[in-house]
Amino acid sequence: MVAKSEELVRELIERVAGDIGLIIYALNINGEFTDEEIAMRLGIEINDVRRALFALYELGLAEYRRQKDEDTGWMEYYWKINYDREREVLRRELMKTKRKLEEKIEKEDSTVYYICINGCVKISYEQAIEMGFTCPRCSSPLEYLDNTLAVEKVREELKKIEELLREIV
Amino acid sequence: METRDQILQILEEKGSILQKDLWKELNIDSSKCSRILRKLEKEGLIRRVEVVVDGVKTFKIVPADAEIEEEGRELSLIELMETMDELAGLPPCFGCMAFECDANGCIKLEVWFLRRTSIG
Numbered sequence: 001m002v003a004k005s006e007e008l009v010r011e012l013i014e015r016v017a018g019d020i021g022l023i024i025y026a027l028n029i030n031g032e033f034t035d036e037e038i039a040m041r042l043g044i045e046i047n048d049v050r051r052a053l054f055a056l057y058e059l060g061l062a063e064y065r066r067q068k069d070e071d072t073g074w075m076e077y078y079w080k081i082n083y084d085r086e087r088e089v090l091r092r093e094l095m096k097t098k099r100k101l102e103e104k105i106e107k108e109d110s111t112v113y114y115i116c117i118n119g120c121v122k123i124s125y126e127q128a129i130e131m132g133f134t135c136p137r138c139s140s141p142l143e144y145l146d147n148t149l150a151v152e153k154v155r156e157e158l159k160k161i162e163e164l165l166r167e168i169v
Numbered sequence: 170m171e172t173r174d175q176i177l178q179i180l181e182e183k184g185s186i187l188q189k190d191l192w193k194e195l196n197i198d199s200s201k202c203s204r205i206l207r208k209l210e211k212e213g214l215i216r217r218v219e220v221v222v223d224g225v226k227t228f229k230i231v232p233a234d235a236e237i238e239e240e241g242r243e244l245s246l247i248e249l250m251e252t253m254d255e256l257a258g259l260p261p262c263f264g265c266m267a268f269e270c271d272a273n274g275c276i277k278l279e280v281w282f283l284r285r286t287s288i289g
Binding site for chain 1: 189287
């Protein structure tokens with residue numbers, strides 16, 4: 001299951017810090033480095049490097065300290081990738097996803113939805129009555145949306161996430 | 170002038186600014202900037218709208234009373250489903266950096282969900 005969690009970490013980094021975030025993370029640098037060093041090494045714009053590093057920081061996978069460069073007087077950022085926080089961050093994201101899916105399912109289970117036949121809007125039965133079962137956007141009829149299959153699929157997804165959470169300790 | 174007043178002044182002049190540009194413009198670090206912005210948002214002076222720029226999430230800072238063009242507001246659900254290809258796999262919540270969110274008010278999660286219904 002190690003492979004699966006590695007895959008998930010990659011997916012997570014790609015979503016938050018993009019391809020450049022992934023590349024920086026894959027460099028496996030254990031000590032400190034500056035954004036400038038990475039930009040030089042990879043031959044990419046320093047602003048892109050910074051953006052990706054700050055995204056990794058927001059995710060919890062990078063940290064930095066600032067120090068004034070005595071020669072230039074500029075603030076220099078010394079970065080470090082927190083490889084040891086990988087599992088913790090992954091768990092946090094999976095837990096959050098699980099919580100949000102549970103909220104979604106609860107709402108879907110307790111609400112009857114109608115959808116425009118052209119797929120413009122999805123609204124509750126109560127709102128649909130108010131609108132006379134007519135789409136507020138295109139004036140086409142609204143029809144009942146059967147969400148049972150989707151809710152079932154989300155439940156399966158939830159089970160998978162719970163399984164992953166048990167495996168990633 | 171205090172940083173918070175500078176931020177409000179910038180918003181008055183420009184209408185909106187990306188958070189990632191704001192802290193650079195003010196020459197402060199990103200965490201300080203985000204701290205001040207959270208405070209201003211709590212005070213009801215500004216709003217932070219999540220946006221994606223070059224594939225990376227950031228916030229667009231707007232005055233609290235500004236009309237917000239929510240992502241996809243003009244598009245129908247079907248059109249959104251066609252444009253949001255990335256919503257095929259894991260739920261969008263995985264890796265979402267929104268500070269606080271309502272799962273049932275999230276258009277991305279809605280599109281992800283609808284892909285699993287018969288219309289998806």
